[in-house]
Amino acid sequence: MRVPDLAVIENGAAIVPEDIALEIYRRICRTRTFEEGLIKAVKDGFVTSPVYLSSGQESIAAALSVAVPGPVIFAQHRCHGVYLSYGGDPVKLRDELMGLPTGTSGGRAGSNCIQCHENGVVMHGHHGLIGENVPIAVGYALASKKSTLAIFGDGAAEEDYVLSSLGFAATHRLPVLFVCEDNNLSILTAVETRRSWKVSKVAAAFGMEAVDLSDDPWTIFLKAKELVKKTPALMNIHTCRANWHVGIGTDGPVEWDRFLDVRNALKGAGLWDKAQKIEEAERFCMEKVWEQGQLRRLSGK
Numbered sequence: 389m390r391v392p393d394l395a396v397i398e399n400g401a402a403i404v405p406e407d408i409a410l411e412i413y414r415r416i417c418r419t420r421t422f423e424e425g426l427i428k429a430v431k432d433g434f435v436t437s438p439v440y441l442s443s444g445q446e447s448i449a450a451a452l453s454v455a456v457p458g459p460v461i462f463a464q465h466r467c468h469g470v471y472l473s474y475g476g477d478p479v480k481l482r483d484e485l486m487g488l489p490t491g492t493s494g495g496r497a498g499s500n501c502i503q504c505h506e507n508g509v510v511m512h513g514h515h516g517l518i519g520e521n522v523p524i525a526v527g528y529a530l531a532s533k534k535s536t537l538a539i540f541g542d543g544a545a546e547e548d549y550v551l552s553s554l555g556f557a558a559t560h561r562l563p564v565l566f567v568c569e570d571n572n573l574s575i576l577t578a579v580e581t582r583r584s585w586k587v588s589k590v591a592a593a594f595g596m597e598a599v600d601l602s603d604d605p606w607t608i609f610l611k612a613k614e615l616v617k618k619t620p621a622l623m624n625i626h627t628c629r630a631n632w633h634v635g636i637g638t639d640g641p642v643e644w645d646r647f648l649d650v651r652n653a654l655k656g657a658g659l660w661d662k663a664q665k666i667e668e669a670e671r672f673c674m675e676k677v678w679e680q681g682q683l684r685r686l687s688g689k
């Protein structure tokens with residue numbers, strides 16, 4: 389059964405250095421507040437393309453991006469959080485979602501295919517087949533021997549080409565950190581209904597270190613720092629998607645809201661005064677991004 393505290397390190401917010409705890413929170417807030425603005429933009433009718441929200445899952449990319457800076461990233465379709473956490477420009481992401489030529493792919497790809505080749509960030513987006521980014525990531529790591537991050541969902545983990553890529557990476561000891569954002573859903577079907585096996589067990593059987601854990605960001609940070617030195621390795625991270633598979637709708641309360649848990653952890657660690665200021669600054673910044681988007685749409689420029 390899924391639980392919010394699987395393998396979670398107790399008092400993680402107090403264990404990691406303060407600047408790191410706060411930076412992870414800043415990145416969580418960036419994605420959460422960007423997605424809040426996007427939800428409003430969809431309601432207001434100026435984003436009309438399909439959107440795959442990272443809401444609820446923000447802590448994974450936020451913690452990974454601090455723990456493992458600078459890898460070449462091969463992202464999946466639910467990738468706003470990865471792009472924003474790794475330092476992608478929110479204005480370019482907004483423009484992509486608005487279908488503008490100033491977007492990350494000239495406004496032609498949309499939410500599920502976000503690219504970044506700026507500010508030292510190299511992120512390749514998704515093309516349509518779930519999990520196709522995983523063999524491409526493995527091929528890239530084989531050719532380049534560079535630190536590579538392959539992020540995919542629990543549904544994508546079932547694709548034959550994903551499983552064989554894990555085997556290939558294990559055989560050739562390639563520098564890939566595989567991260568499965570396990571929100572327990574492939575569109576609407578739960579993991580338990582779809583399969584009897586765990587991707588972590590398969591990866592371990594291939595001969596790489598593999599862990600299951602919940603999306604507590606401090607635990608992800610500590611574990612990712614350790615595993616990136618032992619690649620290939622896999623992290624299967626339990627998390628909760630707050631919105632529909634695609635679109636802004638919801639199906640009632642989530643099992644857990646990591647954003648609230650993180651706030652409480654920061655309060656417990658005596659960091660709330662600083663954290664609150666960070667949250668306010670990110671919210672202000674992302675509200676401006678979306679206000680300007682609306683003005684751009686209204687002015688037609």
Ligand SMILES: Cc1ncc(C[n+]2csc(CCOP(=O)(O)OP(=O)(O)O)c2C)c(N)n1
Pocket residue numbers: 465466516517518540541542543544545547569571573574575633
């Ligand atoms: C090969 C292939 N099969 C099916 C689909 C349709 N499809 C798109 S997203 C998705 C579910 C993906 O689930 P998961 O990988 O867990 O990611 P999540 O949406 O939960 O983040 C499916 C089945 C597809 N795009 N490609």
Ligand SMILES: [Mg+2]
Pocket residue numbers: 541542543569570571572573574575
């Ligand atoms: Mg899923």
